[in-house]
Amino acid sequence: MEYRHLGKTGIQVSELSLGSWITFKNQVDVDAAAEIMAAAYDLGVNFFDNAEAYADGKSEEVMGAALKKLGWRRGSYLVTTKIYWGLYKGVNEKNTLNRKRLIEGINASLGRLNLDYVDVLYCHRPDKTTPIEETVWAMHNIIEWGKAMYWGTSEWSAAEIVEAIAIAEKHHLHKPVTEQPVYNLFERKRFSGEYVRFYKEHRYGATTFSPLDSGLLSGKYNTGIPKDSRASTANMDWLLESVRDKGKLAKVQALEPIARELDCTLSQLALAWCLKNPYVSSVITGASRVEQVHENMKASEIAPKLTPEILKRIDEIFAVKQDEDED
Numbered sequence: 614m615e616y617r618h619l620g621k622t623g624i625q626v627s628e629l630s631l632g633s634w635i636t637f638k639n640q641v642d643v644d645a646a647a648e649i650m651a652a653a654y655d656l657g658v659n660f661f662d663n664a665e666a667y668a669d670g671k672s673e674e675v676m677g678a679a680l681k682k683l684g685w686r687r688g689s690y691l692v693t694t695k696i697y698w699g700l701y702k703g704v705n706e707k708n709t710l711n712r713k714r715l716i717e718g719i720n721a722s723l724g725r726l727n728l729d730y731v732d733v734l735y736c737h738r739p740d741k742t743t744p745i746e747e748t749v750w751a752m753h754n755i756i757e758w759g760k761a762m763y764w765g766t767s768e769w770s771a772a773e774i775v776e777a778i779a780i781a782e783k784h785h786l787h788k789p790v791t792e793q794p795v796y797n798l799f800e801r802k803r804f805s806g807e808y809v810r811f812y813k814e815h816r817y818g819a820t821t822f823s824p825l826d827s828g829l830l831s832g833k834y835n836t837g838i839p840k841d842s843r844a845s846t847a848n849m850d851w852l853l854e855s856v857r858d859k860g861k862l863a864k865v866q867a868l869e870p871i872a873r874e875l876d877c878t879l880s881q882l883a884l885a886w887c888l889k890n891p892y893v894s895s896v897i898t899g900a901s902r903v904e905q906v907h908e909n910m911k912a913s914e915i916a917p918k919l920t921p922e923i924l925k926r927i928d929e930i931f932a933v934k935q936d937e938d939e940d
């Protein structure tokens with residue numbers, strides 16, 4: 614496993630990491646979660662991602678119980694969580710980054726995770742109504758109180774992040790250090806376009822999510838929806854259109870000869886493609902079983918095989934002109 618600095622920070626994160634969205638609680642219990650995390654940790658993963666909203670807080674409970682069971686040294690791993698959507702419908706409790714919500718939110722998350730602090734606390738989405746200054750101050754205080762080591766953003770625009778950094782600089786507060794954006798072969802435009810200049814200038818970190826587009830890029834949906842897959846899990850109706858999209862499936866199939874040439878699986882190829890982007894700090898993977906972890910973590914070995922010629926062929930499949938990406 615290779616490690617990359619999280620943006621400008623001194624912290625190094627495994628270039629492949631593991632998240633718990635959809636899987637923990639919905640698909641796997643504490644014992645299975647511990648096995649999946651242990652498989653990742655044994656292969657060098659040191660970064661585990663979560664959010665208060667995942668399984669309505671239960672994903673944090675599962676990860677907390679799994680960590681207790683695993684008994685790892687706290688310094689040997691990083692845990693992250695995110696706040697925004699909230700667990701309740703009260704007017705100040707949902708879709709907000711107000712000070713009260715953030716502080717109540719981190720306290721509740723730490724309780725569920727059974728941890729004294731998280732390593733990165735993300736604002737899960739931008740809040741268009743709370744002044745960014747209020748959010749920056751609250752995140753600064755949370756760090757000062759030792760409840761989080763760093764803070765970051767998720768799916769904020771470059772302009773919102775620049776504003777947050779400017780406010781923090783003006784008041785000598787802790788700045789956000791990393792974004793958590795979607796990034797995969799289908800969803801690359803914002804990361805490779807809007808964000809690039811900003812990553813260059815600010816050396817902001819990027820812990821990217823859904824590298825397999827919820828599993829689609831593994832090829833598992835090429836011949837229908839497998840019974841034990843994410844798309845067949847309860848309440849996943851929103852995913853059905855994507856995994857049945859003929860245009861997307863044709864592109865995944867067109868990747869198969871390249872994967873064969875490189876002697877790797879489609880999942881490894883799609884993950885390796887994310888790793889090739891130098892602005893990525895860590896690619897957050899998801900796994901519903903141990904075998905997927907074993908397969909996916911080998912992507913690090915495939916990334917060096919992605920020559921400019923191979924990358925060009927991949928771009929052609931996804932109909933991206935080389936000069937469309939700024940990176």
Ligand SMILES: NC(=O)c1ccc[n+]([C@@H]2O[C@H](COP(=O)([O-])OP(=O)(O)OC[C@H]3O[C@@H](n4cnc5c(N)ncnc54)[C@H](OP(=O)(O)O)[C@@H]3O)[C@@H](O)[C@H]2O)c1
Pocket residue numbers: 631632633634635636640662663737767768793794821822823824825826827828829831833841842843844880897898899900901902905908909
């Ligand atoms: N910040 C945000 O807003 C945000 C949003 C989404 C995700 N995230 C984070 O990013 C993490 C990863 O996102 P994601 O789970 O969507 O990642 P993904 O890699 O796009 O999808 C992971 C899912 O694909 C399937 N899969 C994984 N490896 C496979 C393999 N080798 N062969 C076949 N199927 C495979 C598994 O589902 P099945 O086996 O069930 O089919 C797995 O749970 C999340 O856990 C979360 O921490 C953040």
